[in-house]
Amino acid sequence: MTPDAILGLYNWTAGTCFRCGDEDFVTPLGAVDTPRGKRYELDACGCCILRLEAERRRYALRRGIQYRPGTLGGAAQDGPASMS
Numbered sequence: 001m002t003p004d005a006i007l008g009l010y011n012w013t014a015g016t017c018f019r020c021g022d023e024d025f026v027t028p029l030g031a032v033d034t035p036r037g038k039r040y041e042l043d044a045c046g047c048c049i050l051r052l053e054a055e056r057r058r059y060a061l062r063r064g065i066q067y068r069p070g071t072l073g074g075a076a077q078d079g080p081a082s083m084s
């Protein structure tokens, strides 16, 4: 799958990437709720999405499980997405 095809699986909007701080087009990866009731939205830019997807692909290869791009941030149909 090409990088463009992977990025095409996500929805993009202007914002700030939570990983690298880039102000660019970002895609929402969900939110984190703190014990004090604050909510932080997590958005990631295209570069970071491709890095995360590459990590997920390597992880899937190592584990012998199927890699499905486009499921970062809780869009996964079968369990939470790997964020690290």
Ligand SMILES: [Zn+2]
Binding pocket: 017, 018, 019, 020, 021, 022, 044, 045, 046, 047, 048, 049
């Ligand atoms: Zn980024």
